[in-house]
Amino acid sequence: MIHSPQFEHLQLVVENQVATISLDRAGGVNAFSTAMYREIRAAIRIADSAGDVSCILLRSAKRDFGVGGDLHEMRELLDNGQDVDLYRFRDDLPYAALRSTRKPTVAAVDGLCVGGGLGIATSCDIVLVGDSARFGVPEVKMGLIDGLAASTLFGHIPRSALNYLLFSGKLIDAREAVRIGLALECVPGAELQARARELAHDVSSTSASAIEQYKRIIRGYERLDNLDDVAELIVKSPEVRARLNDFHARRSE
Structure with missing residues (x-):
């Protein structure tokens, strides 16, 4: 039985052995x-340790799955001279916990799925998409890099498609994401949550120990770059600061 704390930015609900984490940032996207x-x-971590959970499902309670890291918070830390605090973005990232969970994980994605949202989705074992989903790695527009996307997607989607996402910062739609292998299947948005629960129950009904071993083998093929590189780039690069300031200036016009 899950005994979870009161969350501000998400909900955690367990039903029929599936732990559903609904991303729902208070007061915004x-x-x-x-x-x-x-x-x-x-x-x-709570869902992974719960004995009554066989699968973890991540979804969004908002229109968009995830629009990336909070650039406003990032800029405030830079403006306040709290450069070392930028490493909190590295220290608090959930990707390692998500990727190391023993239980199968499913992401149900619709709307924007970029930056940190893409990192969370692609750290899951299976990705389902609604027909309005859009994926991308826009960090390059800020002068940033995403070491996780480069590492996790290499070998899983065509090299040219990966380079396009990383180099251009452009978005691809749901059907293109399925075509290149980033997602398993695309369904109408109204059917996404039901299909995700169905798939979660499918994998919940099989051998938990076998799934755990499959996950260990598959994850063993992957090599993640040092994500401290991203924080170091933010702290030391004048270009990053200038691009962040320009982004906020355009947003406030």
Whole structure:
């Protein structure tokens, strides 16, 4: 039985052996602050340790699955001279907890899924998409890099498609995501949650120990880059600061 704390930015519900984590940042879109990242990581660990959970399902309670890291928080830390605090984005990331969970994980994605949202989705074992889903790695527009996307998607989608996502910062739609292998299947948005629960129950009914061993083998093929590189780039690069300031200036016009 799950005994979870009161979360501010998500809900954690267990039903029929499936733990559903609904991303729902208070007061806005799912832009991932350090506090929200911490809550996601905690919810994953709680679900992974619960004896009555056989599968973990991540979804969004908002229109968009995730629009990336909270650039407003990032800029405030830079403006306040709290450069070392930027490493909190690295320290609080939930990807390692999500990828190391023993239980199968499913992401149900609709709307925007970029930056941190893409990191969370692609850290799951299976990705389902609604027909309005859009994926991308827009960090390059800020002068940033996403070491996780480069590592986790390499070998899983065509090299040219990976390079296009990383180099251009452009978005691809749901059907293209399925075509290149980023997602398993695309369904109408109204059917996404029901299909995700159906798939979660499918994998919940098989051998938990066999799934755990499959996950260990498959994850063993992957090599993640040092994500401290991202925080170091933010702290040391004048270009990153300039691009962040320009982004906020355009948003406030």
